[in-house]
Structure formats: structure tokens, C-alpha cells
Amino acid sequence: MSKRHVMAIDAGTGSGRAIVYDLTGAVIGSAQEEWVHPIAPGVPGGLDFDTANNGALIDRVIRAAIADAELTAADIAAVSTTSMREGFVLYDAGGEVLWACPNIDGRARAEADKLTRAEVSDQVFRIGGDWVSLTAPARLLWLRENTPEVIERASHMGMLSDWMATRLTGAYCTDPSAGSSSALFDLQARNWSDTLFEATNLDRAIAPRVVEAGEVVGQVTASAAARSGLREGTPVVAGGADTQLALLGLGRMAGQATLVGGSFWQMTVLTDRPLIDPGRAPRTLCHVRPGEWMTEGIGFLSGFALRWLRDAFLDPLLKTADSEINSFDLIEKLAVKVPPGAGGVIATTAAPMQSDNWHQPPLSFLGFDLNAPGPAVGQLARAVMETGAYLAHAHLLKLEELSGRRYDTIQFTGGSARGGLWPQIVADVTGREIEIPEVKETTALGCAMLAAVGAGLFATTEEAIGAMTSSIERRVRPDPAKTVAYRDHQNRWAEVTLGTAAMSEQGLLEAIWRPAGAKSTEMTPIQKV
Template identity: 45%
Template sequence: MHPPPGVDAGAVRAVSTTSMREGMVLYDRSGHEIWACPNVDSRAGDEATELVREGLAEKIYRQGGDWVAITSPARLRWIQRHEPVVFRNAAHMNMLADWIAYRLSGEFFTDPSIGSSSGMFDLATRKWSPEIVNICELDREIFPRVLEPGTVAGQVTAAAAADTGLRAGTPVVVGGADTQLGLVGIGMVDPGNFTVIGGTFWQQTIGLGEAKIDPKARLRTLCHALPGQWMMEGIGFYCGLSMRWYRDAFCDLEKLEAERTGTDAYVLMEKAASGVPPGSNGVIAILSNLMVASRWIHASPAFVQFDVGDPTRSGRKECMRAIEEAAAFVSLGHMRTIEEITTSTIGEAVFTGGAAKGALWRKSLLTSSGYR
């Protein structure tokens, strides 16, 4: 990693880091990485089931705000069972964004927004939970100090400067989790602010002034990237991913035309789908289900209700619109769940992310939800 050509390293005033959530890294006593995984690593499924059966998953959720499927407690149990040497030698743990900061500064720390995605925080205190640490049978000293985003935590080391082209001594500032920092960037952080983030995965989020946790264990709560604030979210895993899959699997013509004309294939796809009325002429896309953190089940992705006798009204363009409508109804479902949990009524939403560039995506959200 080096600054872009023509950028003077001395002009870089500070550096910070962010990453996907849930991904974690373990280190030995010398500070060398000995184990790591990304957020979607699901090898610890059996261990997560055990935590549910033992009643520990519920305890963890009530304090940490997220279920055990892809968080650290189940993963640490998997490591203890399958890689016991790694487990015994683990002297430090942090999250992926923290790992980048560690490589830059040599300092171990986390922040509440990404640290809480481990599932090992006491959300109310915005600190590591001693009870959850004990459940994982680890020493408290393994877990790094917790600093608020924006805190200067260290400086770029000489070794990191040699590797990156940054200037040694450049301040390393605490960053945070990708979603929470994105919300800070668009100013949607205050309690009651509702946002739909349309990326590969879609998230429907609301700012909270307290560590409110869903009593029915459907949605998850994490610390926000600002002091004294939290965030609740539902996730639609297939919402954006499914449109990318459809483009790459079925829209070669649009991709070729986009290359020829210098436009975006998604623009051409939406242009075709915009002539389809709401309801996609009866075609339904079965993709993301509503989030139920404690028992999240998705049907096999499919399209149903084609009229094989009328291909002009039941074909590719209908599928494109059906994908967008499916995402809109997942967003509506999560909004209704958030309203139930927070006993509030949401009348306004901000739509951001790559999908927000699509006029039909925006129209589909408006049609399904009544947002403004």
C-alpha cells in the first residue's frame, strides 16, 4: 500500500481504518498473527448449536446484542476444539479493522462499533463483557483496550512506513465498523434516524440512544461509532448480491451495450424493467428472508409464477423488477420490526449505497413502504 502517485506522504495528516464486521484475528505473545477469519466464516456451526442448546447463546445475545452464528464465542469454541495449540497460544485478539491499525502502529486496541460485532461486548457499558469472556474460557488480558473512534491511538511505525510509503510518526486514529462509519459519513446517527443501505448486502438501520435489544432475538444491536449511541439493524443478505448475480448470469446483452456506450449495465437493466408495472406482472423473486437472528432460514433462491404462455409479459425484465421489489419488501419488513421494538413510527428514510443510484430501486422502496 502506497499513497497515490503525486501525493506527498507528508501531506497525510493521519490514517484510520475500517473493515467488515465480525471478522477476527488472534496473535501469539510476540504479536504474530496465528489465526484469522472474515465475517462470513461459518465453520463453527456445531459450536453455535451447542451454545444455543446450553442456553448460553441467549445470555450472550442479551448482553452482546447479536446471535452466535458468525460471532466470536462460537468461533473461539471451534478453535479450542479443533486447533487447541492456537487456543493455548492466543495472547491477543482484535477485529479486522483493528488488525490493520495494529500493523500500522504496533498498538492493540478496538473501538465499540467494530468490537461489539464480536458478540463479546456488554453493549450497555460499551466494553468487553467479563461474563462472555468467561463463557469463552479466555483470560481478560487477551482483549484489547476499547477507545472511541477519533482517538489518536498511536503512530505509524518505521516498519509500517517502509511497507506503505506513509511517513513514520503519522498519527493512527481509531476508526470503526464499515456500516456505522458510513452512517456517520451521511449524518444519519441520531436516535430515530432510519436508513436503508443498499450494497451487496442490504441493511436497514436505526440510531438508538440506549442499548435496546430485541426481546424476540430477530434483529441485532451494535454500538454506534459515536459515544453514547447504538444502532439496531436488519440485514437482507441477497438483496444486492442477487441483482449482481442476475446481471452476470442473464444480462450479457446489457453488459455489451454498456461497454459499447460507456454506460452502466444496471442503468440499462433498470430501463428495461421500468416499463413493467408494480407487481412484476405476477413474477415473484424468492430471495432474502426477514432477519431472525436466532433462527435465520432462507428458502432456496427462485422466481415463481411465470406465465409461460406470454413471454413478452413474463421474462427477463419482470425478473429484474421482481428482484428490486423483493428487496423493498425486506426493507419494509425490517422497518416494521424496528417500529415494534422501538415503539415508534418511521415516516422518513434515507436510502444510500450503490443501489440508491437506481431510480427504480428508489421507486420500489417508495411504492412498498410509503417512505418519503
Template identity: 55%
Template structure:
């Protein structure tokens, strides 16, 4: 098994990546490209997923990863795919993509509201564990109303992780972890819900077969091999949703608390039963392991908020980082570390606490600046406030998960881009008041995807054996008791400010960062 390698392809919200792993879980080579999802000016709240341009980017990162690893294509024993959830791709009879959107698309507002008015949205949540805001039911209703030509030509539908594999194999399928994010699954049965399709009057025949993650679903075609540099005939294995595969790559068990810090930040717990919150706060999806489910609270674009600040205000730091040959985020962390907890009174409102049926995101806000103290209330304070806001929304999600599931966490594991460096993990530990463990390999979504590839490719008998690929814990960050007590007050202040800003956005006084389709007003009316 010395030369046995697998590849994970990750189609995330903000970028796509290809990473090659060996059977010890070590990264052998990787490549990444950022991408952007553009809105259609003629369609309010829309975002399109450009399958042609983004497909070329995926081909490029596959080829580049092989080159950087300096390995032969035939050394890649299997490939698997992961992606953002909710985003869908529709194909015609010839298997050609004819419509696609990413997870953040919210064009189907009227259709979602109609589903709320009729009571169907509540039925969807009872069976599928998610609301109709950014899921497939309202989107298909929108297509039926506005693009009937597409619906008449539709013969297949899939998630974006499915699409990435279909481009390699020509086969159509899905698996429960990403598939359940359509809100068309009976999550207890881990497959499409015939009852929901009947209620929604949607043709079930466009939905592909469901296989469990880790199953072989096809092989790399000659055409895909020519595009990517992979060997023709390489097995392609069913992967899954990015968060669930991140939990696989961390080796998380039922009852564990985990914070995954990517473009979105997810606070999660795994359960051995398909719990659905009757108050419709956090949502539930199938896990990639059979017989397990994941309940999560999502911080909307939490990771991208720091990227936005970098691109909008940190040209000087980017130039300095280029000159020194260091990551710009390292400089930003050093800058934020100069500010004490509480960010000198500066507060950032970026992501709202998840309420599945009313998840309005306030207009991004930085407030609390003192013009008489530019040194203490400038860029450094803003950076720290953004980082603290991520911790506050994650802490709120942790408390909510504990409340609704009856779980009690005694530690948190933190992974993803947000776990790099020392400052953000320390802020998370201090706000949570719990030890925070950081895995050595923070590309855990890709690692979980690689573990599935290794199982499906016959390198391990099952996922328990594939735990040999897991990364060891790099360090454990202990909370500071005094800072935790201070952060309780800062968190309460943030919560009050955040709620007020969400109400302003919901009332139309400010422009919300995002207002999901079918959101119910906090006062009880739409």
C-alpha cells in the same frame, strides 16, 4: 486547512477501498479492489479471510488512491479504518496473523448448537445483543476443538477494521461499534463482558484495550509506509463497523430510519439506550458515538444478489457497457425499468427477514415465469424482481424496528451502491410508502470513517464540528400512493413465498443459501 486531507480505508464484504477526503467532505481520490472469501473444502460452511492476499490488496488501494489524488503523502493528516462486522483475526505473540475469517463464516455449527443447548446462547444475547451464529464465541469454541494449536499460540484478537489499522501501526486495540459485533461485549457498558468470558471459559487476556472511535491508536510505521506510500508517522485513528460509520457519514440522529445498501442491506435506527429485543429478532450493537446504540435488521447479501445476476446472466450487457463506456448497472436499471411494479408476477427470494436466533437463508429463487410470455417474463422481469425483493425485506425490517422500539419513521434515508440511479430508490419509496432522501455522496461509510480521522487528527474538535464534512441531500424521492397500495399486496405475496422457501431450506428439502450455526428451527426445535 486547504491542504488538510484524511484517508478512509474500508474492508468490506466484497471489496476493499481507500478514499481520500478533504475537510469539506469532498472526495479527492479513491481506489477499489474486489475480493472473494474462499471456503475450506475440508471444513463445511467455512469461509477464510486471506490476510496475506487481502493485505496486499489494501496496500495497493492505498497507493493507488494517493496516486489518483496526486497528493503528497504528508498531506494525509490522519488515516482511519472501517470494515464488515463479525469477521475476526487472531495473532500470535509476534503479532503475526495465524487465523482469520470474514463475517459470513459459519463453520462452528456444532459449537453454536452446544451453546444453544446449554442456554449460554440466550445469555449471550441478553448481554451482547446478538446470537452465536456468526459471532466469536462459537468460533473460539471451534478453534479450541479443531485447531488447539492456534488457540495455544493466540495472544491477540481483533476485528477486521482493527486488523487494517494494526497493519499500519503494529498496535492492538478495538472500539465499541465493531467490537460489539463479537458478541463478547456488554453493550450497555461498551466493553468486553467479564461475565461472558467466565461463562464461555475464554481467556480475556487475548482481547485488546477498548477505545472510543475517533481516538488515536498509533502512527504509520516505517515498514507500513514503504508498503503503502503513506508518510511514516501519520496518525491512525480508531474507526469502526461499516454500518455505524455509514450512519455517522449521513449525520443520522437518534430515532432516524436509515437504509444502507451495500453488500448486505441494513435497516437501522439509533437509540440513546441499549435496547435488546427479547424476541431476538433484530440485533443491537454499539454505535460509534458514545452513549448511542444501533438496532438493525440485515438483508443477507442483498447487494451481492444483483452482482451475481450480472455475472451469471448479463455478458451481453457487460459487453455493451464496455463499448459505450458506461457502468453495466446503468444498463441493468434501464432494463428493469421497462417492467411494471410486481415484475409481471415474477418473485425473487434472496434475503430473509432477520430473526437473530434462526436466520436461515432460502435457496436463491426466481419463480412465477410464464413460458408463453418470454418478453414479459425474462431477464428484465428477473432484474426487477431482485430489486423488489430487496425493498420487501427492507420494508419488513422497517416495520419490525418500529414495532420493537416504539419508533415511528416519517421518512427514510437511503445510501450505498443501491441508491445509485433512479429506479431502486423509487422502488424503495413506493414499497415503504415514505419519502426517501438520497445524499449526494453515497460513500457514507467511508465518509464517516474520514470524519473520525479528521477528529482524531485534530482537524475538528469533535464529531459535531466534523458535520461540516457531511454531504448535502441530492434529492428526495416521493412515494406514489397507488403503487404503494399495490406493493402492499406484492409484499404480502413475497412474504408468503419467502417463508415457504425458508421452511423448505430449513427442512433440508432445498440447499439453503446460508444456514447459520446454532439456528433454531421455526417449530421451536433445533
């Protein structure tokens, strides 16, 4: 039994978790705790990443996962880390955290606007594949202008997956998949871009060393072992960004399309070259495997919207009734009774990705019929699910246009793929067959594969994929009649989404998010299907 298990540690948008795997890819033990990101006092749009409390949470879930697996720390051959993209941490020369933010921090609006007016944002997109709305250039400039003492003391920078590895080892490094989400990377070179650091007037010296995913970056220190319950000296292996590791966990290769359904939804394709959209809609990042890149369209909070619906409507009622019913099971049971089109209800929770102008409409539900029988929660839930599918479809069509190919089959992974209804809606809206893998949480599985390679338990990443990738649990085929019907529903949703965005611009409603550094103050029109 000894040394035949590895651990993945995952800092997601909404939670931190640790999962122990064996070498077949089976989960042996796990632990997870939800977290929230505190609002930065006096900073409009600012959200902090609480490294003290979140670090303690990570330590707890590591210890709890080992206990849940009924193993000892000595049985863990290696650990690796993964996280949400874009968020990063700054350290002083002694390794103390000076500042940290999650991916959804939006404080640097003015700085992003300055970069756009100076046409630096265009340069960042051409070289780094992403815009400046939620990436490091604008945030670092905000720090320089608002808290210059932080920038003056900063000696090291790391993405959030790097932060967890640094807590365990004291080493500073990143991999291309996480590092490229900073928008300070040269995608072609798979390394930091001197040109972008110079263009944004930032100090290249704070950037960590770049290693490829699967390399050992250090060992668990004595202090980290005491905090977390890991064994001192356990190898810590470079992991990477959550979406790319989800694709690795699925065993996906260049030329395939995958929908990753977590708090945000990512419709992705893998290519053997950086695929930069001249229209700056989807973005491109490095994949974890050398020689591969990922282009994605992001569904803003598609999965989180259903969690919000649960927290806002169902959980308070279920707790009052002292019910043991699983709230997500109840949501699906109510939504499945509602026909396509959600009985006329439209949820405006997000808009298709437009990197340089990604306005998000006000969270709204429109079109209720007061004379309709039955609980309206089912319509709300179905409308949220359909919006997620509409966004995925819009992104799929754009990715097919860019790549010059059609993707007849889409793998759907992540928490949103667990039920029966949502995958069926995605199949019906897109008109494509959906494959659901047995293992839904493939981000952590991909991370575990890298840990196993770094520990020498597999000779190559391909060998780890062959041994640990799960088979397809089920296939969901579209209903052709519903696919045709959904075209009108999706086009209606597009018009209503633009309409609510316009009301936001008029000051009548509050947008869920306004982009920093946008090319325009108005939302980009949504393409009809």
C-alpha cells in the same frame, strides 16, 4: 494544501478500498479492488479471510488513492479504518496472523448449537445484543476443538477494521462499534464482558484495549510506510464498523431511521439506550458516538444479489458482444420497463432477520410466464430489487414496534441508492419518503470524519459532521397506489419465501444459508403487512 486531507480505508464484504477526502467531505482520490473469501479446505461452511493477499490489496489501493488524488503522502494528515462487522483476526505473541475469517464464515455450526442448548446464546443476546450464528464465541470454540494449536498460540484478537490499523501501527485496540459485533461485549458498559468470556469459557486476555472512535491509536510504522506509500509517523485513528460509520457520515442522530444499501442491507435506528428485542429478531450494537446505540434488521445479501445477477447473466453477454455499456445501467433500463410485482416473478433471495433462527431460503426465481414478451432479465432484476425493499419494510415495521415510534422519512445510502429505480421501489413498498444524500458511500466519509478529528483538524465529531456531511441530493416520494398494490405483492413474496424454505428442509433444494445455533430447524413465519 498540506495536511488538509485525510484517508479512509475500508475492508468491505466484497472489496477493499481507500478514499482521500478534503475537509469539506469531497472525495479527492480513491481506489478499489474486489476480493473473494476462499473456502476453507475440508471445513463445511468455512470461509477464510486471506490477510496476506488482502493486506497487499489494501496497500495497493492506499498507494493508488494517493496517486489518484494527485497528492503526496505528506499531504495526508491522518488515516482511519472501517470494515464489515463480525469478522476477526487472531495473532501470536509476535504479531503474526494465525487465523482470520470474514463476516460470512459459517464453520462453527456445531459449536453454536452447543451454546444454544446450554442457553449461553440467550445470555449472549441479553448482554451483547446479538446471536452466536456468525459471531466470535462459536468460532473461537470451533478453533479450540478443531485447531487447538491456534488457540494455544493466540495472544491478541482484533476485528477486521482493527486488523488494518494494526498492520499500520503494530497496536492492538478496538472501538465499541466494531468490538460489539463480536458478541463478547457488554453493550451497556461499551466494553468487553467478563461475564460472556466466562460463560463461553474463553480467554479474556486476548481481547484488545477499547478506545472510543476518533482517538489516535498509533502512527504509521516504517515498514507499513514502505508497503503502502503512506508517510511514516502519520497518525492512525480508531474508526469502526461499516454501518455505524455510514450513519455517522450521514450525520444521523438518535431518533432517525436509515437504510444502508451495500452488499447486505441494514435498516437501522439510533437510540439513546441499548434496545434489545425480547423476540430476538433485529440485533443491537454500540454506535460510534458515546451514549448512542444502533438497532438493525439485516437484508441478507440484498445488494450482492444484484451483483450476482450482473455477473451471472449480463457481464458474460456484454463481454462477448464487446460492449462498453455499463451493466448496472442496463439492468435498471430493463427493470424499469417491468411493472410492480415484476410481472409475477418472485425472487427468494433472503428472509427478514430473526437473530436466533435466521434461515435463508434457497436462491430461487419463480413465476415466469413463457408467453410474456421482452427480456426476462428485466423481471429478474425487478424481482431482486423488490425483495430488497420487502426486507427493508419488514425490518422497518419491527424497529418501529420496538422503539414505539413511526419513521416517516428514511435516508437511503450506499451503492444501491445510486440509481433511480431502486429508491423509488423502496419508497413505494414502505410508503415513506426516501432521502438520498449527495454522497452515497457514507461509510468511508464517516471514517474520514474520525480521521480528521483524530488529527486535530476539528475539535469534535459534531464539528466534523457539520463541515463534511453532504446535503440531500433528492427526495423520492411514494406513489400511494403502488404502496397499496405492493402490500399484496409483499405478502405473496412472504408465502413463497416460506414455501421455498420448506422445500429446502425437505432436501429438495439447497438453502443459501442455514444458521448455526438456531432455536428451531424451521424458518420463522414472515409477518404480513
